[in-house]
Amino acid sequence: MVKLSREGDTLFISNGSEELRLTRAEFLELSQSLRLVMDQLLHDDQRKGGPIPVFVVPVSGVVLGSDSLKTAVHLQLSDHQGNTTRFALSPSLARLLVERLPDRIAEIEKAALSPRSS
Structure with missing residues (x-):
């Protein structure tokens, strides 16, 4: 090991x-x-x-912010052990993320309501 x-x-x-x-x-x-x-x-x-x-690392916490010059969205993701990863997203990439999240959430919610075949 x-x-x-x-x-x-x-x-x-x-x-x-x-x-x-x-x-x-x-x-x-x-x-x-x-x-x-x-x-x-x-x-x-x-x-x-x-x-x-x-x-895939399950995320248990999210912090959003921006840099001091207001040129990027700062995204901090934390796992259940407290480990954090930080990202700087351009405004256009952040917009793309915001646009696509509702569709992904809807897919997950729809799958949760559907009976699963065995």
Whole structure:
């Protein structure tokens, strides 16, 4: 099992027999690439004909705001463990999200009311 731990500004990635030490800056730089690498790995699985796993984090909290210059909508999503991810959306992208949300919500509500076939 791979374990991630932290002591001060040093982070450790360990598999029990080997350990990799990263500075805070190195870890933050590396973390920006993790999603891309994960998507590439999942794409490789898809090309091999394997199942396509989807990684979804249930969100338990949302905070909306804007930047100090009022050029972007800030969207902060939190999971049930308190981990947060922050996004900056352009006004046009935020509008697109607002336009599409009612349709997605209606689909979910309709499916909840429909009897499921077994």
